Amino acid sequence: MSDPPAMDRPDLYVVARLLERLWREDAPMLKTRLQVAAKVNYDIFSRYLSWMVERGLVVIESSPDAHARVSLTRKGQESYLKLVQWINEVVRRKMPGFE
């Protein structure tokens, strides 16, 4: 299968959705299940997945049952933490420069 075309500007919501879904899993997640959680079609999902793999946010693992599984890397976890912390700081009015 050829590599999906590269993405210029990823949608923040889709990236966050994928990161959050993977963060909640204790074990690597089936690609098909992750696609359901991403709520995008397979082509777009593949582009996002490639983009995230390139940046070291997730890794794709092949398993003996021939189903590809995706798991979150440490960088992916930290990246999601950053997004969540920004929201939290805004909500709790703790963002620098606003107090």
Add this chain to the structure above:
Amino acid sequence: MFITTVVYFLVLLSPLPGWLKYVGPLTMGFVLFVLAFSLRFSLGNVVADPKTVLYNLAHKLRTARYRVEEANDELITQVDSMSAIRIRARASKSGTELTYRMDGTPAGWTVTLILVFSGYFAILIPPVVLFMLRRVRRCAREQVVPSLVATQVPGADSTSLRIHKALIDSLSEGYRLSSEAYEAEKSNYEDNVIFLVVLGFLVLVGSAIAFLTINTNARLEGIPVSFLLSVAIAIIFTFPSVWLLRRRVRPRLNELKGWATRLEGALVQEISSSKPKDEEPSVFELLADAWKDVPKWLEVRRKSGFYREPGTWLLILCLAGLSSTGLVFAFFMLIQSPLASVIVGAPSAGLLYVIHTLYSGSRRRLDEERDRVFSDWNRRIGVMNSQMEKHLQEL
């Protein structure tokens, strides 16, 4: 406090003259009211800086599903529908000294202030205030103090735990803002329904008087007909107006309740660490969508002047009552004694100016607060969005 209450009821049961029995308990009730809301109790010392202590304590209370508002050096936590606890953290030699005092929710303040101004019902202040204080002290003893033990443990949380904590804090704050907006809107709606029902009653009385006046010389059997017509007019006025009001307000109420329910559901799920279904929206999306509606929620709260500033509004109502009574007396005394009419009427008219000043002051404060909050909020959202986009580009 207990002794004050005993003395209070002894005065009530004593053979003192009636006016003294009234003034005595009223004064004591007022003293008890002031004491209960201003006395500060100690929670102990914690070996950490105040900011860390308050942050950790807020998180613990949110995990226990309390609604927590963060002020400068304080946490305001709603204990129940009537009472709240204000926990203050001050730097001390050994770290942080924590104290608390009782506070009321808007509903709690409304009830207690109505009792304070209600004359003989002021005798109910001690039981109500003591009940609120008991709930607050129990919350301090059973929720806050055990949570303090956890705040003393320094050390870095894992990335995963930090994500979990940040999600709980954000969801809890979202739930607090949306549910407060819902309660304010509901309270506004109920006030308007009461107003329309009272107006309907006045229409009933007015039309009954009008029909009876017309029928002065009519036969006695005309009276029930007049009464029935008045009832019909009152119903024709009241029911459609309440229905129209309900139709206008209901979508807003449902929307606010929907947000509060969704955020509360997500909060409960996050606290229990249960996994969502694959097709469910992410918490991140829920929060990001919710923040777009926050200015609307703040606006709802701003519009509910009585809900936000119950003290000012009760004062306005009391003064309005005094002023209107004075003006009515002045009007009836005008023919018999013009001088007495002026003596009563002039201060009553003066009160109207005081009412106007109080109202416009309250309105100005709320408008300024709205403008400040809106511009602050929009700036924050803008900064957050650009930071997130930049973060994605730089990955």
